[in-house]
Amino acid sequence: xxxxxxxxxxxxxxxxxxxxxxxxxxxxxxxxxxxxxxxxxxxxxxxxxxxxxxxxxxxxxxxxxxxxxxxxxxxxxxxxxxxxxxxxxxxxxxxxxxxxxxxxxxxxxxxxxxx
Amino acid sequence: xxxxxxxxxxxxxxxxxxxxxxxxxxxxxxxxxxxxxxxxxxxxxxxxxxxxxxxxxxxxxxxxxxxxxxxxxxxxxxxxxxxxxxxxxxxxxxxxxxxxxxxxxxx
Numbered sequence: 001x002x003x004x005x006x007x008x009x010x011x012x013x014x015x016x017x018x019x020x021x022x023x024x025x026x027x028x029x030x031x032x033x034x035x036x037x038x039x040x041x042x043x044x045x046x047x048x049x050x051x052x053x054x055x056x057x058x059x060x061x062x063x064x065x066x067x068x069x070x071x072x073x074x075x076x077x078x079x080x081x082x083x084x085x086x087x088x089x090x091x092x093x094x095x096x097x098x099x100x101x102x103x104x105x106x107x108x109x110x111x112x113x114x115x
Numbered sequence: 116x117x118x119x120x121x122x123x124x125x126x127x128x129x130x131x132x133x134x135x136x137x138x139x140x141x142x143x144x145x146x147x148x149x150x151x152x153x154x155x156x157x158x159x160x161x162x163x164x165x166x167x168x169x170x171x172x173x174x175x176x177x178x179x180x181x182x183x184x185x186x187x188x189x190x191x192x193x194x195x196x197x198x199x200x201x202x203x204x205x206x207x208x209x210x211x212x213x214x215x216x217x218x219x220x221x222x
Contacts, residue, residue, distance in 0.1 A: 046202060047159060049210040060209040063116070096158055102149055102206070103170060105158040 002026035004036070004097050004106035011112050012087050018111060022080040022097030029075050030055055035100030036080040038071065040093040041108075052100060053080055089113045117141050117205050121214030127222040128193055136188045136217045138203035143183045147207035150179055150188045153216075154199045163188065164206070195221075 008020035022036060029036065037052035051071040052060040061069050070083045080097060092113050098105040118141035128134050138148065146166035151159035161170045163179040166186060176191045190197055198221050203214040 046213040046215050047204075048213070052209065062210045102151075102164065102204070102211075103161040105160075108158050 002099060002104055004099065004104065006095060006097055006106045006109040008109060008111070010110060011114065013115050014088055014113060016087050018084045018087050018091070020082045020095055020097075020109065020111075022082075022106060024078045024080065027099070029073050029078055029080070036073070037098055037100060038080075038082045039096045039098060039105070040091075041096070042093040047096070050084075051082060054100070087113045116210060116212050117144065117208060119203055119205055119212050119214040121203055121217050123217060124215065125218040125220065127220045129222045130193055130195060132193050133189065133191045134193060134219060136201055136203075138181075138186045138188070138214050140184045140186075140205055144205045144207035146182045147205055148179070148181065148186045149204045149206055151202045151204060152199050153202065159202060190219075
């Protein structure tokens with residue numbers, strides 16, 4: 001059974017850097033074709049893809065957020081990490097990680113940006 | 116980014132009804148289209164991929180069609196558990212982009 005779970009802070013201050021970890025089980029990040037991505041969803045709005053990383057370390061970023069995002073993976077821990085710099089209140093959202101086949105998604109973590 | 120436009124933004128229906136939701140892409144995406152269902156407090160759940168292929172475990176009352184720029188999701192014989200928000204998402208190019216969502220309410 002494939003599962004993903006997000007972890008990290010639920011409250012960050014403006015201008016701080018957010019670091020989120022996605023712990024994956026039921027599949028290996030080193031398997032050919034496998035990818036894991038990050039998606040966020042502000043309250044009451046549609047989801048938005050942020051970044052995606054593949055087994056071969058190929059990385060994709062949303063053009064509008066590329067300058068603020070870094071996605072990496074730790075194959076030994078089967079984890080994917082997303083960092084987002086210069087956080088702002090408009091970045092308040094539920095952040096999800098998901099398999100590159102769009103199924104499944106993690107349960108999500110609500111991150112609030114506030115001083 | 117490819118823009119996805121869904122209609123209607125909300126719809127009210129009764130148990131047993133059939134509902135159709137449409138999704139239009141700002142450029143051709145072949146059949147690279149997925150549909151998700153989201154219930155309050157939960158992550159979106161994949162229903163259909165490649166425009167019409169049902170994800171494993173999804174009831175056959177859900178069906179998808181279309182290619183190019185115009186797509187539809189049809190839910191026949193609505194069940195109480197189907198009342199939720201539905202999103203289309205293009206998978207043709209990164210970043211995958213979602214429609215604004217269609218909220219399906221009980222009439």
